[in-house]
Amino acid sequence: MIEHLKNIWNKRPLIISGPCSAETEAQVLKTATDLAASNKIDVLRAGIWKPRTKPGLFEGIGTIGLTWLAQAKAITGLPTTVEVATAQHVEEALKHGVDILWIGARTTVNPFSVQEVADVLKGVDIPVLVKNPINPDLELWSGALERLQKVGLQDVGMIHRGFSSYGNTEYRNAPMWHLAIEMKMRYPELLMICDPSHICGNRVLLQDVAQKSIDLDFGGLMIESHIDPDNAWSDAKQQITPETLSKMIDNLIWRVKSEQDEATELSLLRERVDQVDDELLLLLSRRMKIADKIGSYKKDNNLTILQTERWNQILKRALDKSASLQLSKTFITKYFDAVHLESIQHQNSIMNDMGKKLNEL
Structure with missing residues (x-):
């Protein structure tokens, strides 16, 4: 990994933001430039391939979106990250210079899919984040991390995005914080960031959930941002504008850990x-x-x-x-x-x- 990207990966807190989905070239570039102008984020994200619950929903713009991300990176200097679920996704992302990959919740539940991604990344020096599986199964989450580590990946981290819970109404995905804390205990050396967007499923609770993760000593945030959230092609209710994101980050209380106060x-x-x-x-x-x-x-x-x-x-x-x-x-x-x-x-x-x-x- 190049030194600049290494420094960003090791930054705390690490802030990742961008649209749920890349929709058009103009939307990606405008979102990226607005986020860069705020000087509040470290990595630009966008969904290129979207695993949706039902057919007929928008399932991502496809590979063309990677060229838009590459343009955004050239204009803003922000490293980029996308979700991958297959070997072909990984190959296309690497071909277009994506800097960080993440494995989504629907992929983490399937060891075959995780192994396919791991196998194609053997010998590649790139950071990979793994979202928790949809269901509250820590062994699946642990297994995904270990599969990536076994092929030689040095920079592996976790994204806590909440768990599916039947009958849950307050959150889109119940945070079940104790499970994320358990994973932090198992892998204290690995980066853990929070994805409040998918936990909340709405804008109202974003600030509270983000603050909770900070209070629990998470290493960063992944928050979805869109220039026109209400008209987003996917997950409109949980996205916020770059301007709102900037204000939200300003209002968060960032905890400082000293040796004296460090959690035992x-x-x-x-x-x-x-x-x-x-x-x-x-x-x-x-x-x-x-x-x-x-x-x-x-x-x-x-x-x-x-x-x-x-x-x-x-x-x-x-x-x-x-x-x-x-x-x-x-x-x-x-x-x-x-x-x-x-x-x-x-x-x-x-x-x-x-x-x-x-x-x-």
């Missing part, structure tokens, strides 16, 4: 506990919302709240798993008793709602 292993472990607790509370809240629906069903069908047989099934199922989960049966019993009591209280409140209304008459 104990403090990192405590942070992981806090994040897991947050996830548990969210899951318990979701469980009680389901209990509310059960209460409504029982009320409509004149059923009793307490269903002893069903409760015994739940408790037995949990106790049967206790040994494999390294949890004592005493703890499991106390925990589920408390959850059951809260569930009964929720259902009781719904069942007796009519009585309250009658009393108010």
Whole structure:
């Protein structure tokens, strides 16, 4: 790797920005020049090939977009980065002078695809970032990193972009911070940056998520920026203008770590506990919302709240798993008793709602 790019790769924080997708030559060049003028970013990104959930959606402009990125690089001096998912993508990106590659979440879930990318990069000196897989499977994420390292790549890093979570409403992809922290613990020497755009799926939460990642000592940010976000061809809701990005970066509080304040292993472990607790509370809240629906069903069908047989099934199922989960049966019993009591209280409140209304008459 050339010295200039090495210095950028090692910069903290490393800020990557650009459009979700390269759409037109004018759009790429204008976005790039506006971002460069802000003097707030280090690397220009753009999606060239877009793996979309459903057919018929815009799946990227293709190789022609790489020539636009090369022009943007020549004009602004900004290094460029694109997502790759196949050997052909890698070859085209390298041919057009792309400086940094990243592997997307949909590719990380497939070891065959990751290995294909790794094999074509054998002997190539280029930094590669790996996004977490869509599903919360740290072994897949770790495996992707290790496949790249095994072919000799020296500069490998991670992008935390959140995980798919059924029923999640606040975020497009639930951050599950404790999983990212676990990966930082496993690979303390590797760069970890945050992708708030894909975690949020909207502009409203970008600042908060970016700040959270900074507070957790992430090494940088990847944020999508577009000259006309509302009319973007993909992921319009989560993109911001270069001007908005500049203001956002100015408003972030960048933490400075001194030797005295440097996080110890104990403090990192405590942070992981806090994040897991947050996830548990969210899951318990979701469980009680389901209990509310059960209460409504029982009320409509004149059923009793307490269903002893069903409760015994739940408790037995949990106790049967206790040994494999390294949890004592005493703890499991106390925990589920408390959850059951809260569930009964929720259902009781719904069942007796009519009585309250009658009393108010």
